[in-house]
Amino acid sequence: xxxxxxxxxxxxxxxxxxxxxxxxxxxxxxxxxxxxxxxxxxxxxxxxxxxxxxxxxxxxxxxxxxxxxxxxxxxxxxxxxxxxxxxxxxxxxxxxxxxxxxxxxxxxxxxxxxxxxxxxxxxxxxxxxxxxxxxxxxxxxxxxxxxxxxxxxxxxxxxxxxxxxxxxxxxxxxxxxxxxxxxxxxxxxxx
Numbered sequence: 203x204x205x206x207x208x209x210x211x212x213x214x215x216x217x218x219x220x221x222x223x224x225x226x227x228x229x230x231x232x233x234x235x236x237x238x239x240x241x242x243x244x245x246x247x248x249x250x251x252x253x254x255x256x257x258x259x260x261x262x263x264x265x266x267x268x269x270x271x272x273x274x275x276x277x278x279x280x281x282x283x284x285x286x287x288x289x290x291x292x293x294x295x296x297x298x299x300x301x302x303x304x305x306x307x308x309x310x311x312x313x314x315x316x317x318x319x320x321x322x323x324x325x326x327x328x329x330x331x332x333x334x335x336x337x338x339x340x341x342x343x344x345x346x347x348x349x350x351x352x353x354x355x356x357x358x359x360x361x362x363x364x365x366x367x368x369x370x371x372x373x374x375x376x377x378x379x380x381x382x383x384x385x386x387x388x389x390x391x392x393x
Contacts, residue, residue, distance in 0.1 A: 203329050216299040216300065218291050219299075223299045250335055319370045
């Protein structure tokens with residue numbers, strides 16, 4: 203997605219509560235909105251889960267609305283399905299809706315390719331950031347700080363230009379067989 207693009211709206215199920223969440227309704231009155239594509243099993247997401255939870259709580263106190271989406275195929279990866287999403291949400295004390303994109307259409311609208319993948323939108327739901335959490339990786343000794351995402355959120359909240367982003371690196375979204383988007387395989391992601 204190009205910076206300045208309007209956030210595509212969606213209405214997805216939150217398995218923990220059984221409620222549907224509409225992005226535009228949910229983000230009404232927000233100072234900014236953070237949207238994350240996650241997967242329960244992905245080692246890159248697992249590496250960040252505690253800090254994702256902490257960062258989300260911190261920025262929610264600043265009026266940021268936070269949402270996460272799992273778009274990986276439940277058919278091929280049951281560990282990414284609704285039941286395990288509920289368990290993950292409880293275990294890591296997620297303070298945000300963790301939504302299930304069963305058809306994978308929302309991931310396609312956002313051109314999401316991997317997990318984790320982070321998007322920041324301003325109060326008008328215009329994209330200000332699409333990139334990584336920070337430079338930490340499961341195989342590195344770099345600390346998990348959320349440095350890049352924090353800089354993006356802070357700049358967005360201050361109404362300033364967001365620093366240039368680095369693409370997120372992680373596990374590719376597990377597409378339903380035959381449902382791969384046209385951009386699948388054109389972006390560099392780890393399996």
